[in-house]
Amino acid sequence: MKIVIGSDHAGYEYKDKLVAFLTGKGFEIQDVGPFSTDSVDYPDFAHAVAQNVEEGKAEFGILLCGSAQGVTMTANKHQKIRAALCWMTDIAALARQHNNANVLTLPARFIAYEYAEQIVDTFLSTAFEGGRHEARVNKIACSC
Helix, strand or coil: CEEEEEECCCCHHHHHHHHHHHHHCCCEEEECCCCCCCCCCHHHHHHHHHHHHHCCCCCEEEEEECCCHHHHHHHCCCCCCCEEECCCHHHHHHHHHHHCCCEEEEECCCCCHHHHHHHHHHHHHCCCCCCHHHHHHHCCCCCC
């Protein structure tokens, strides 16, 4: 499975650790940056992750920033993206089961790194339930 990952400067350290964590689990990782803690603009990286998922170049995306609000808002501007801000494993499971989320966003300043790994594991191992949720998910994209 291919996963694309990005962050801003606040999420950089977690992103770097998650790249090693996921690579060690056998996932193919595309890291779109940043590659230091220097201040950057989160939309640049959120758009890069979302575009890769939207174009089918990766099955899932992971984004990190301080609160995860900015990267979530940015990624969700893309029509085929369903980015979910998750701070608990239960939220990550429901985002996959009920919303078929394809981008996980994590608030690096508000969760312990070890818990971030658990959230990522839950997100990536949980399947979309389909059924009654499918029609709802199909209504998410704007047809404007």
